[in-house]
Amino acid sequence: MTLSTTDSLAVYLASLSASDLARIVTMTPTVPEEPRPTTLRHVAVCLADPETALLGCSFLSRGELQLLEVLWAVAEERPPGGAARLGREAGPRLDDDPVVVVDPEALLGLVCGPDRREVRDLGPTLDALTGRVLAWPEDGRIRLHPGAASVFPLPLGLGAPAYGLLLGQRPEDLHAIVRELGGLPAGRKDDNAVLAARLLGDPEVVRRIAARLDPSARAALDELTEVGIRRDPAAAWGYYGPRTNGGRSDGFARLRRRGLLLPTGDGWEMMPREVALALRGDDYRVPFESRPPQVATVAADRAAVLRTSAASASAALDVAARLLHACAVAPPGLLKSGGVGVREMRRLARELVCDEGTVRLWLHVAESAGLLVADAERGRVLPTAAYDAWLDGEPAARLLVLVRGWVTMPDVPTLDVVDAASRPGTRPPAPLSGTSARGGLALVARGTLLRTLGALGPDRAVADPASLARCVAWVCPTPFRQGIDEMVAGFEPAEGAAYAPGHGHGQAADAYAAGSVVDAAGESAVETALDTVFDSALDPETDAGTDAGTEVDAEADTEIGVGGDLGDANCLVATDPGPVRPAEFPLVAPCGCADCRDVADEIESAYRGRFDAVAFTVTALHEAAALGLVAHGALTALGGGLAVQHSAAALLAVAEELVPPATRRARFRPDLTAAVVGTPAVELVRLLSGCADPEGPGRVWRFSEASVRRHLDAGGTAAGLLADLAEVAIGELPKEVADLIHEVGRRYGRVRVASAASVVYSDDEALVTELLHHRGLSELRLRRIAPTVLLCAEPLDEAVYHLRRAGYAPAAETETGSALVERPAEFRAESPDNADPGRTGGRTVALPMSEDTSEAWRSWAADLLESALRPPPPLTAKAARLHEAAPLLGPEDCLVLAQALDRGSAVRVAATAYNGEPMTSTVAHLAMAGDSLYMRPPNGRPALLPFRLETLWLVLPADD
Structure with missing residues (x-):
């Protein structure tokens, strides 16, 4: 009995060790982390997804890709979506479930030849393919994942096997092909297809027929030997142009009569794989780079x-x-x-x-x-x-x-x-x-x-x-x-x-x-x-x-x-x-x-x-x-x-060995600079950036009157700043830095500016007189209304700017007389996305997985393998009936579905919809009529589900 892809994968997975199973699962994003599958068959269902093969091929080496292409080239059957259906938009579908197997001898003949020198290199490469679940052993042959059909639509430039192509021909054409190949036609179409495939599979017959072709037909045959496929616009659907019967068209027609070129639909024509291999010769070998190029190192x-x-x-x-x-x-x-x-x-x-x-x-x-x-x-x-x-x-x-x-x-x-x-x-x-x-x-x-x-x-x-x-x-x-x-x-x-x-x-x-x-x-x-x-x-x-x-x-x-x-x-x-x-x-x-x-x-x-x-x-x-x-x-x-x-x-x-912990101390120098060795802590950066200016891309800050005044504008005090700097200083705070802060603090706020349009005032009457007659402040148009109060024609921010430019240190006030705190605004995005800076968004596939698989996954794999050794649970009458109607379901799935039918509980199902697309859905209120499932809600009309029971391939209890 030929197993389906899911069942074949389940049998293969059961033969692995817990570490190997855990490694395969962690390397395959199609197996969910939460909730983890509870049976080997559930894992096999996830691995049978076509996306598994497509992602796996993305991480293969050149030698592994070459070997996988050879396997597809000599496969006994090509799945839909490959060369057999080239020109159509349909891809591999779960309900097609094609069986793709390879005879190891055919592989060895193309890669190694008679001397079998490369046999020792095939083992590690095949192991890599099985690690990605792209190929696995089955009854002495190699089983291929059908999801990779679209990756190799025409492997090695070889068409599909002859038998599959011959079955698509008309009965009268098959009679003519058998006669041209030297055989005696039979009565039934299938018998003629088998006979023609046997004749085309004989290299001597193909070479003898090719040797008798005229030059134009032989030239067309030589073209197709390397390419394997062509499209005849005159035979394509929707073609209304003139049909020519030139020499080349006659040559292709002679190839068709002999079965060396077979139509596949919509104008596409394909040379059978056996014909191309026979014409390429017994010495034909495929390229196989099993070892990487050498890297020049020192x-x-x-x-x-x-x-x-x-x-x-x-x-x-x-x-x-x-x-x-x-x-x-x-x-x-x-x-x-x-x-x-x-x-x-x-x-x-x-x-x-x-x-x-x-x-x-x-x-x-x-x-x-x-x-x-x-x-x-x-x-x-x-x-x-x-x-x-x-x-x-x-x-x-x-x-x-x-x-x-x-x-x-x-x-x-x-x-x-x-x-x-x-x-x-x-x-x-x-x-x-x-x-x-x-x-x-x-x-x-x-x-x-x-x-x-x-x-x-x-x-x-x-x-x-x-x-x-x-x-x-x-x-x-x-x-x-x-x-x-x-x-x-x-x-x-x-x-x-x-x-x-x-x-x-x-x-x-x-x-x-x-x-x-x-x-x-x-x-x-x-x-x-x-x-x-x-x-x-x-x-x-x-x-x-x-x-x-x-x-x-x-x-x-x-x-x-x-x-x-x-x-x-x-x-x-x-x-x-x-x-x-x-x-x-x-x-x-x-x-x-x-x-x-x-x-x-x-x-x-x-x-x-x-x-x-x-x-x-x-x-x-x-x-x-x-x-x-x-x-x-x-x-x-x-x-x-x-x-x-x-x-x-x-x-x-x-990383901690590469970059040391954050530094929370700084060394202050008499030249009014502060230097930090290593990466400064965020609180140290905030302190120094608030009262000093960074110099270049390094970790050096320089103090100045403007930078100290910036700290005071933000609501700080000179005494508080000196205390904060002394706390983070290595050694004593230099006298030059302390004197600068004292001087700026002494002068800061002697002149104050409040909103009126604005008002400038001070406790020092002599200072107010000095401001009134200062030539650099003429743009403010100051006017004295009291011994210590000046009215200004400019708003507060302009008055503060001009006073600071003239060398004063004014303190800005609000309308209520409180200090106006000036801090630079910082902006943030409103979106909460990526709030966790360490989050990577699920299992990454950008890098190879670690050889040391986590203990949690190994323990989970060991439990699955142990449960697989137990005999399957006995099926109830309803579960057995479901198993007959849905052959893709396992015993556990049938029991879950039967229980849902009895209790009316919800289940999560995976199936192939009527349009051929895979679907997953949570359904409830299930009922069964014949071989069909439908929903029977308490207050609604019964409705058929969008899938057939025979296309149902996974049933899980719904999440609470």
């Missing part, structure tokens, strides 16, 4: 790596905190089209004393970490409530929030700048505009880079960016595109297609591929353009140069520098990008024919959002170095822990 100086990563991590905390504070005090405005404009970027860069590439990076990191949000309704970029919680945390915890924000960031902002600089007249997308097409590819690519670096070992550092990029693209090729010259070559076989020999412009295409993308030495233009940046990534103490790329300013025709040194966290963008291949490249067809346009559109669509491996590797290393994850080309301890997804507690312990 010995890493761990002491230097630790020093540099610690400095980078501290700098990251400093620049991120200052950027978020700048956004809180003066929120940047958003463009009407979305994102932060050039002027706002320049303003932030000036305030942070850094370049715009740094601002771009940290804006994206802060948004991804939930600390910042682009509020489209208010038209501003605002910190969230999580920003306040982040400020109160210790440096190590704050660093982890930034690191997690970078890991889950859907963009690569520095790569956007490099791509734009390669194309004159273009500029990168505005930060926080949400226009990136990368999506989940950036997450997968970033995790792949960290995993690849981690595999090199802690004592090795990367010496060559190109070798690392090749290895990264092998470890997980999904996010990366191949070279444009390889893509063009991939479309060459079909005569009449774009860039094909004989089309009239093949040479132009070759020149385009060779001249515009690859230089004379054969090295990618991206590698050449980014060598300078990677040199700085390997050695942060080396200057990356000062040549700057340019971007076009929409508001002013000026150049924006993007140069810098990786050792400085403020310089993060590639210098001198040169002719970098753009990330989104419109392939320009050398001529304007429809074939060229179609192929160009297909190439661009297939690779939209994917990365050039070298460009991504360099820029991602640059960003990782700014966070302390990479230093001198080697992965740091924090980066290594992130690559293997250590627990949050383990990562926090590593």
Whole structure:
């Protein structure tokens, strides 16, 4: 008996250990964490979801993808949604439940050949596929997950097996095919299909028939041997053009008569798999890169790596905190089209004393970490409530929030700048505009880079960016595109297609591929353009140069520098990008024919959002170095822990070694400065920022009359400030600092300004007379109405401003005579989203799962395996009847459903709806009539459910 996909998976899962089962479940997002499945069959139902296969394929290496493609190529049956139904929009459906199995001997014949040299490499690769539940053993054969059908619609350029294609032909056509192949037709259609499939499966018969073909038919056959499929517009639905019977059409007709080319509907024609393999020859072998390319490495100086990563991590905390504070005090405005404009970027860069590439990076990191949000309704970029919680945390915890924000960031902002600089007249997308097409590819690519670096070992550092990029693209090729010259070559076989020999412009295409993308030495233009940046990534103490790329300013025709040194966290963008291949490249067809346009559109669509491996590797290393994850080309301890997804507690312990606890003391100097060693605590920053001005991007503050007066304007006193500073001072407070505060405090408030339009008064009559006759205050038009009172023609804020500019220290008052407290306003986003700065939004799939699966999941897996060994519960009469009517349900499901029918309780069901789409729903008031379920509410008409009972595949008790 052939098992369904769900039952086959349940049998396979029952053969695993608890650790292996827990690892599979934690690597598969389609298995819910809450509520956890209660039986192995429930786990199998979740794993049978097509999304499991699609996500699993996204994390396979090149060798694993190659092997999986071979498995699909030699599978005994292709599921719907694959090549057998090419040209239709239907995908794999749960009720189809196709059985896809592979004979291991067929696999060995294509991959290993007679000598079987690669057999030892097949084992680990097959283990990786079973770990992703893309393939598993079943009765001496290999069972494939049918959800991957859409990933390999035409594996290895091979069509579907001959028998399935022959069944779709007309009986009279089958008679003719059997005669042409040298067989004796039978009476029944199925018998003729079996006979024709047997003849087409004999390589000698196929080669003998091919040798007798005329030149035009043989040329058409050679084309299809590599491609496997074609579309005849004259046979497509809705075609009303002229039907031609030229030489090539006659050649294809002769192939059809012999069964070498079989129609599949809507104009599509396919060469049977057996025919293509026979014509490719007995020596045909598929490419199988079982081992990754070698990465050029050098010995890493761990002491230097630790020093540099610690400095980078501290700098990251400093620049991120200052950027978020700048956004809180003066929120940047958003463009009407979305994102932060050039002027706002320049303003932030000036305030942070850094370049715009740094601002771009940290804006994206802060948004991804939930600390910042682009509020489209208010038209501003605002910190969230999580920003306040982040400020109160210790440096190590704050660093982890930034690191997690970078890991889950859907963009690569520095790569956007490099791509734009390669194309004159273009500029990168505005930060926080949400226009990136990368999506989940950036997450997968970033995790792949960290995993690849981690595999090199802690004592090795990367010496060559190109070798690392090749290895990264092998470890997980999904996010990366191949070279444009390889893509063009991939479309060459079909005569009449774009860039094909004989089309009239093949040479132009070759020149385009060779001249515009690859230089004379054969090295990618991206590698050449980014060598300078990677040199700085390997050695942060080396200057990356000062040549700057340019971007076009929409508001002013000026150049924006993007140069810098990786050792400085403020310089993060590639210098001198040169002719970098753009990330989104419109392939320009050398001529304007429809074939060229179609192929160009297909190439661009297939690779939209994917990365050039070298460009991504360099820029991602640059960003990782700014966070302390990479230093001198080697992965740091924090980066290594992130690559293997250590627990949050383990990562926090590593981060605490990288950045020390917050410093709550400062050293005050006679030159009126205060210096902090390490990362200052938030309360120390607030104290010093309220009475002193920060100097540059460092941790130094300078006192001045204006800065001390700012503290007094905010409601403080000179005595209170001296006490606060003495409490945080290392040693004695210098006399110069104390004298400055005393002097400002003595003078502060001798002149007071109140609202009238305004009133200036003082207890010192001589001082009031001095103000009345001061030439610098003539704009206030002061008038004495009492010995110590002056009337002012200007409002309060203007009067205070002019008095301070003249060198006085006025104290502002309200209308009631109380002191007017002046504190800078800070803004926050109204949305409560991302209130928890450590929240990542569920189980991440961006990085590989840890080998050390949590004890809770192992215990859960052990309980499931133990329960699977027990005999199934006895079925009641109603449950047995349900099991017959719903073969996809397990015994436990049938018992739950029977109990719901008896008690009228609600259940949560999963089934395939009448339209063929999977559905889940909670239903109550169930009743059964024949083989159908319907709802019978107490006060309503009975209603049929939107699914058939035989398509029901999961029943769970509804949540209370």
